Amino acid sequence: xxxxxxxxxxxxxxxxxxxxxxxxxxxxxxxxxxxxxxxxxxxxxxxxxxxxxxxxxxxxxxxxxxxxxxxxxxxxxxxxxxxxxxxxxxxxxxxxxxxxxxxxxxxxxxxxxxxxxxxxxxxxxxxxxxxxxxxxxxxxxxxxxxxxxxxxxxxxxxxxxxxxxxxxxxxxxxxxxxxxxxxxxxxxxxxxxxxxxxxxxxxxxxxxxxxxxxxxxxxxxxxxxxxxxxxxxxxxxxxxxxxxxxxxxxxxxxxxxxxxxxxxxxxxxxxxxxxxxxxxxxxxxxxxxxxxxxxxxxxxxxxxxxxxxxxxxxxxxxxxxxxxxxxxxxxxxxxxxxxxxxxxxxxx
Ligand SMILES: [Zn+2]
Numbered sequence: 001x002x003x004x005x006x007x008x009x010x011x012x013x014x015x016x017x018x019x020x021x022x023x024x025x026x027x028x029x030x031x032x033x034x035x036x037x038x039x040x041x042x043x044x045x046x047x048x049x050x051x052x053x054x055x056x057x058x059x060x061x062x063x064x065x066x067x068x069x070x071x072x073x074x075x076x077x078x079x080x081x082x083x084x085x086x087x088x089x090x091x092x093x094x095x096x097x098x099x100x101x102x103x104x105x106x107x108x109x110x111x112x113x114x115x116x117x118x119x120x121x122x123x124x125x126x127x128x129x130x131x132x133x134x135x136x137x138x139x140x141x142x143x144x145x146x147x148x149x150x151x152x153x154x155x156x157x158x159x160x161x162x163x164x165x166x167x168x169x170x171x172x173x174x175x176x177x178x179x180x181x182x183x184x185x186x187x188x189x190x191x192x193x194x195x196x197x198x199x200x201x202x203x204x205x206x207x208x209x210x211x212x213x214x215x216x217x218x219x220x221x222x223x224x225x226x227x228x229x230x231x232x233x234x235x236x237x238x239x240x241x242x243x244x245x246x247x248x249x250x251x252x253x254x255x256x257x258x259x260x261x262x263x264x265x266x267x268x269x270x271x272x273x274x275x276x277x278x279x280x281x282x283x284x285x286x287x288x289x290x291x292x293x294x295x296x297x298x299x300x301x302x303x304x305x306x307x308x309x310x311x312x313x314x315x316x317x318x319x320x321x322x323x324x325x326x327x328x329x330x331x332x333x334x335x336x337x338x339x340x341x342x343x344x345x346x347x348x
Pocket of ligand 1: 118119241
């Protein structure tokens with residue numbers, strides 16, 4: 001008999017308005033004494049000072065510049081001593097820095113996202129610069145996630161739309177994963193798949209006309225978190241990342257200024273749902289109701305870039321076997337791109 005699976009999951013999960021004011025007591029409750037608290041330039045100016053007046057825990061705040069490479073982060077990590085926890089507050093980049101610094105010193109990491117634009121704040125991987133190129137680097141799942149809805153509400157609404165795009169991709173990713181298994185090229189972990197599916201289905205039932213509504217944001221953040229945990233269970237990104245993510249990775253490589261991850265992924269998800277012929281109508285409704293398509297139109301994304309990305313996508317991960325790895329479906333994606341009315345309207 002196989003032993004039961006033992007997986008690390010976050011011990012702290014706090015998603016509500018104003019929760020940042022309780023950081024000191026949360027750290028204290030979990031037995032931490034000395035926290036290193038990392039900020040990006042924006043969060044440093046807006047929030048750092050308010051965390052210095054802590055009662056129980058010594059909190060040392062530090063502003064980090066963008067553009068750090070993996071070597072910079074490791075070098076920085078080994079200048080640190082006497083901390084028992086690393087906290088990072090900000091967008092995806094500072095969260096990734098904190099995650100990797102904590103990982104290289106085997107310290108617990110607490111993620112405090114200021115936007116819900118992708119699932120990075122809850123995942124075990126980070127995106128870092130390795131040999132001048134962006135790469136996905138394994139780290140560990142955060143010990144804690146503290147998402148203050150009051151803070152996330154203040155982010156521009158297209159950050160939330162990007163989060164919607166990244167979450168909706170669970171649907172196409174799961175379908176790709178099953179496709180891969182049917183072709184004997186992979187194995188679907190049932191529990192991870194269930195978690196990812198439940199996460200997106202719960203979100204779909206939320207009212208979507210007011211993106212700033214705390215109920216909507218809470219649902220989005222908790223569903224993205226569940227997706228992140230699903231990847232820890234399966235030990236790979238398959239429960240939340242399939243052909244649609246490959247298209248986005250291809251765009252990242254070919255564009256000098258790529259669009260937001262969740263925006264590229266959402267657009268590719270719409271295409272792939274139609275290629276897979278699975279829940280495509282539902283997908284369209286979500287993107288219409290939230291204003292996702294409206295935002296895409298403002299971004300003036302080129303149809304030709306997407307066509308190129310669809311062709312290049314399978315080679316991004318040759319070890320996988322998604323719908324796009326099958327030439328018939330790849331052709332279907334290209335002709336859908338040329339014929340779909342919505343895409344003709346929102347792309348240039
Ligand atoms: Zn993603």
